[in-house]
Amino acid sequence: MSVPAVEVTDLVMRYGEVTAVDGLSLRVEPATTTAILGPNGAGKTTMLETCEGYRTPQSGSVRVLGLDPVRQHGALAPRLGVMLQAGGAWSGVRADEMLGYVASLYAHPLAVPDVVERLGLASCGRTPYRRLSGGQQQRLGLAMAIVGRPEIVFLDEPTAGLDPQSRRATWELVEQLAADGVSVVLTTHYMEEAERLARRVVVVDHGRVIASGSPGELMSAGAKNTILFTAKPGLHTDELLWALPEEYSVVEEPAGHYRVEGEVTPHTLAAVTAWCASLDVMPEDLVIGKHSLEDVFLALTGKRLRS
Amino acid sequence: MSTGLSFVPAPAANTWSAMVVSHARMELRLLVRNGEQLLLALVIPLLLLTGGAESGKVVDLGAGRRIDILTPGVVALAVMSTSFTSLAIATAFERRYGVLKRLGASPLPRSGLLLGKVLSLLAVEAAQLLVICAVGLVLGWHPHGGLPALGASLVLAAAGTAAFASLGLLMAGTLRAEATLAGANLVYVVLLVAGAVVVPLSKYPGWLHPVVSALPSGALAEGLREVCAGSSLAWWRVAVLVVWAAAAGVLTSRTFRWE
Numbered sequence: 001m002s003v004p005a006v007e008v009t010d011l012v013m014r015y016g017e018v019t020a021v022d023g024l025s026l027r028v029e030p031a032t033t034t035a036i037l038g039p040n041g042a043g044k045t046t047m048l049e050t051c052e053g054y055r056t057p058q059s060g061s062v063r064v065l066g067l068d069p070v071r072q073h074g075a076l077a078p079r080l081g082v083m084l085q086a087g088g089a090w091s092g093v094r095a096d097e098m099l100g101y102v103a104s105l106y107a108h109p110l111a112v113p114d115v116v117e118r119l120g121l122a123s124c125g126r127t128p129y130r131r132l133s134g135g136q137q138q139r140l141g142l143a144m145a146i147v148g149r150p151e152i153v154f155l156d157e158p159t160a161g162l163d164p165q166s167r168r169a170t171w172e173l174v175e176q177l178a179a180d181g182v183s184v185v186l187t188t189h190y191m192e193e194a195e196r197l198a199r200r201v202v203v204v205d206h207g208r209v210i211a212s213g214s215p216g217e218l219m220s221a222g223a224k225n226t227i228l229f230t231a232k233p234g235l236h237t238d239e240l241l242w243a244l245p246e247e248y249s250v251v252e253e254p255a256g257h258y259r260v261e262g263e264v265t266p267h268t269l270a271a272v273t274a275w276c277a278s279l280d281v282m283p284e285d286l287v288i289g290k291h292s293l294e295d296v297f298l299a300l301t302g303k304r305l306r307s
Numbered sequence: 308m309s310t311g312l313s314f315v316p317a318p319a320a321n322t323w324s325a326m327v328v329s330h331a332r333m334e335l336r337l338l339v340r341n342g343e344q345l346l347l348a349l350v351i352p353l354l355l356l357t358g359g360a361e362s363g364k365v366v367d368l369g370a371g372r373r374i375d376i377l378t379p380g381v382v383a384l385a386v387m388s389t390s391f392t393s394l395a396i397a398t399a400f401e402r403r404y405g406v407l408k409r410l411g412a413s414p415l416p417r418s419g420l421l422l423g424k425v426l427s428l429l430a431v432e433a434a435q436l437l438v439i440c441a442v443g444l445v446l447g448w449h450p451h452g453g454l455p456a457l458g459a460s461l462v463l464a465a466a467g468t469a470a471f472a473s474l475g476l477l478m479a480g481t482l483r484a485e486a487t488l489a490g491a492n493l494v495y496v497v498l499l500v501a502g503a504v505v506v507p508l509s510k511y512p513g514w515l516h517p518v519v520s521a522l523p524s525g526a527l528a529e530g531l532r533e534v535c536a537g538s539s540l541a542w543w544r545v546a547v548l549v550v551w552a553a554a555a556g557v558l559t560s561r562t563f564r565w566e
Contacts (some may be wrong), residue, residue, distance in 0.1 A: 052412050054566075074416060078320040082412040087405030104329040105414045107319035114312045129404075146408070151316040180314040205520050 003066040005030045005152050005183035006051055010060035013046050014264050020046040022207035023060070029106070030151075033184040035189075035198035039212060044187040045085060045120055046153050051185070052082050065151060068149045077108065081150035081182075083141045085157050095124035095132065099147055106148035122170065123163070129291045142170060146177065149184035153177065155186040171197060180259060193299070205301045218296050227260040227272055229283040240275040244268065264288050320414030329417060330423030334373070334550055335430055338393065345390045346437055347495075353442060355505060356381045360446050369509050371536075378443035378450075379504040379531035382460075383467065385435040386523060387498065388470040392491045392523070395475035402479065408566040422528035425472070432468065451537030459540035466548035467527035473555035480563030498524040500528050508533060521552045 006028035013021040021043040028034045038044045049055050050062050053069035053076065060068055067076045089098045096116055103109035116122055119139045124132055132140070138161060145153050158174070159167045167190075174197050177184050188194055194201045194214045203211040203218070211218060231258045233255035233304070241250050248262035260272060269288070312502050320326070327495075338344050359368075368376045401407050410420060450456060460560045480493075498504055502524030503511060511519055519525040530544035 016332040026313075045385050047401060049435070054411065077412060078414040079316075079318040080412060080536055084405055084409055088335075088409030090406055092340055093333075093406055097333075101329060101333045102413065105319050105321055105326050110312065110314075118312050146314060148414070149314065149317040151375055176312075177314050179318075182316055185368065254485065 002030055004028060004050065004063070005032075005065060006185060007063045007231075008047065008051070008060070009062075011047065011050060011057055012053060012061060013043070013050060021050070021209055024204070024209055025060075026202060026205060026209060028183060028185055029160075030183050031178060031181045032199045033178045033186070033197050034200045034202060034205055035194035035252070036185065036187045037194055037297060038204035042204045044204055045156055046155055046207075047204070048187060051078070052080065054153055056301075061100065070114070078148065079151045081145035081153035083145040083153070083155045083158055085160075088141055088144065089129045091130040092128045094126055094128060095121045095143075098140060099143050099210045102144045107123065108149055109147050109191075110149060112147065115143050115147055118173070119236055125266075127230070133136035133161060135166050139166060142173070145223060146173075146182075150182065152183040152185070155184065156187065157187055159188065159190060161282050165233050167193075192270055199272060203297060208215075211296070225264040225288070226264070227264055227288055228258070229272070230257050231276065231281045231283050232256060232267065235279060235281065238270065239278075243271045243275055250261040285300075308414075314466040323419060326415045326486045327419045327423045327426065330420060331426035331430070334397070334424060334427035338397065338427065338431060343395050343404070344397070347392055347429060348385065349438060352385045352388070352435065352439055356439060356442055357446065359505065364386055365459055367510060368509050372447070373451070374443060374446050374448045375450075375536065376507060377505065378446075378448045378531060379441070379460075379535045380507070380528050381437060381439055382464070383531050384499060384504050385439055385530035386432060386467050386527065387432050387466055387471055387504065387530075388495060389435065391471035391475040392495045393475075394424065394428055394472055395479045395487050395491040398476060398479035399482065399484040399491075402564070402566060403484035405566065411565055413425065422525070425554060428472065429467070436464070450535045452534055455539075456534045456537065462540065462545060463472070463530040466522060466552065468546045469510075470523040470548040470555065471535065472525075473552045473559055474565065477555045477559040496523075498522065502528075504528045514549035523548055531553070 004027050004130070006026065007028040008024060011021050011024045012019070024043065024047060025029065026047075036044050036047070036205050046055065050057055051064050053073045056070050064076055065079055066168060069076055093101075096112065099121070100112050103112050119142060121136070121139060121143060124136050124140070129137065129140070138158065142155065142158055145155060154176075159170050162170065172183055172191065174186070186197070198213060199214060201215050201218055202209055233252070235252070237250040237252060237258070239277055241248065244250075244260070248260060248268070250258065250260050260268065262268065273283065321329075338372070355375060359376045359381075452459070475491065478490055482490060501519070502522050503519045506522050508519055508525060508529050509518060520529065526547035528541040532543060534540055
C-alpha cells in the first residue's frame with residue numbers, strides 16, 4: 001500500500017469571519033494528475049497553499065508524501081515543486097538566471113539549458129522579469145517548479161493567460177511529468193485542461209468537495225446528453241416520449257425548438273427521426289449535444305468557471 | 308517537441324553552504340545591477356567625502372582636520388545605506404513580488420536566506436569601505452591608533468550593521484513596498500542630517516546629545532570618529548548598537564510578514 005501523494009482530511013481554514021475551506025477531504029494517488037476545479041473564491045488556492053506549508057490547518061490534517069507540510073517542512077520542501085499563481089521572482093532577474101538560481105538549491109536538478117529550451121524561455125533573453133510577458137512569467141514559474149526534479153508538483157492555474165500554443169506545450173509537459181512518475185496537483189479554470197490532463201477531477205465550491213471522479217464519470221453522472229432540433233411548433237411530443245425508454249424527457253421550449261434529454265444512442269436518434277418521418281416533418285438544425293464538464297460544473301455550482 | 312528531458316524524480320536539497328553562497332551571489336548580482344542602490348552605496352558617500360573635504364565654509368565640522376572628521380562619518384553613512392536602506396527596500400520588494408513566498412517552498416531554509424542576505428551586504432560593505440578609505444587616504448586622511456583602532460572600527464561596523472539590518476528588516480516585513488521605499492530613504496536622510504552621521508555630535512546643541520547618542524547612527528559614527536582619532540573603543544557605544552539590534556531583531560521575528 002503506497003503512501004498517498006496528498007491526503008487532506010476534514011481541512012478547515014478561516015480568515016476572520018470568512019470560511020475559505022470548510023471540511024475538505026481529498027486524496028491524491030502517486031504519479032497521477034489531479035485537477036481542482038472551482039469558481040473564484042472556492043478555496044482552491046487556500047487548500048493548495050496549506051499543502052505547500054504556507055498555512056497551518058486550523059482544523060483537520062494535511063499530509064503530503066506522508067509528511068506534515070508545516071512541521072516537517074524541511075524534509076518535504078526538497079521533494080516539492082511549487083508554482084504560485086503569480087510572481088515568485090525578483091523584478092530585475094533574467095529568466096535563465098532565476099532558473100539557474102532555483103536549480104542551485106537542489107542536489108540533482110535538471111539541466112537548466114534543457115528546461116529553458118523545453119519551455120521556450122530562450123526568447124526571454126536578457127529581459128528582466130518585470131518586463132516579461134504574462135505567458136513568459138507563467139512558463140518561468142512552471143520551470144521553477146520542475147527544475148529540482150520533485151516528486152510532487154502543485155501548480156496554481158498553470159495556464160492562466162497563456163496563448164493556445166503555450167497552453168498545449170504546458171499540457172504536454174504535465175502529461176510527461178505524470179508519465180515519468182511525478183504527482184501533479186493543479187487548479188484550473190479551463191475545462192478542456194481538466195478533461196485532457198487529469199485522471200481525477202475534484203470540483204470544489206464554498207470550501208468543500210462537491211464532486212470528484214474521472215472526467216468521464218463526472219460527465220456521465222452529472223448531467224444528461226441531449227438531442228436538439230427545430231421543427232414546426234406544436235408537435236405532439238407524447239408520441240415520441242412513448243417511443244423512447246422511460247428515463248427520457250422531451251420538451252418544446254421556446255416554440256419550435258425541441259430538446260430530447262437522456263442517453264443519446266443510435267436507437268434514440270432513430271426514434272426521433274422515425275417520429276419526425278411519421279409526422280412528415282423535417283427536423284432542422286439537429287444537434288447531438290454531449291454535456292461537457294463545463295455543463296457539469298454549472299449544474300453543480302450554479303456558476304460559470306470563467307466569470 | 309520532446310527534448311529527451313526526463314522528469315523522473317530525484318529530489319534532494321543542495322548542501323546548506325552551497326545554497327547560502329548561491330543566494331548571496333544572487334542578491335549581490337541583483338544589487339550591483341540596480342543603479343539606484345549603487346548611487347546610495349557609493350556615489351553619495353564619495354560625493355560627501357570629496358565635497359565635504361573641500362567646502363569648509365558650508366558646514367562647520369568642529370576642531371581638527373576636516374578629512375579626519377569626515378572619513379569615519381562617511382564610513383558610517385555607507386554602512387547605514389547598505390545595511391538599512393538598501394536591505395529594507397530590496398527585502399520589501401522581494402515580499403511584494405512573492406520572492407520570499409516562493410523561496411519559502413524551496414529547500415533554502417530561512418536561516419540560509421538570512422545568512423545569504425547578510426553575506427551579500429557584507430560583501431557590498433567591504434567594497435564600500437575599501438573605496439571610501441582609499442579615497443579618504445588620497446585626500447589626506449590620517450587614521451590614528453593602528454591595528455587596535457582598525458579592530459575597534461570593525462567591531463563598531465559589525466554592530467552597526469546588525470542594528471541597521473534588523474531595523475531595515477523590521478520595516479520591510481511590516482510596511483508595504485512603496486511605504487518602505489519612501490520610509491527607508493526618509494530615515495536615511497533624517498539620520499544623515501540629524502543623526503550625527505557626518506557632522507560630529509559636538510556641533511549639536513547640548514540638550515540633543517543624549518538623544519542623538521542613543522541613535523544607532525550616533526553610536527556608530529561617533530564611535531568610529533573616536534577610535535580613528537586614537538581613543539580606545541567606548542564599549543557603551545557598541546552596547547547601544549547591540550540593544551538596537553536585539554530589540555529590532557525580536558520585533559522583526561514577531562512581526563515579519565512573508566507575503
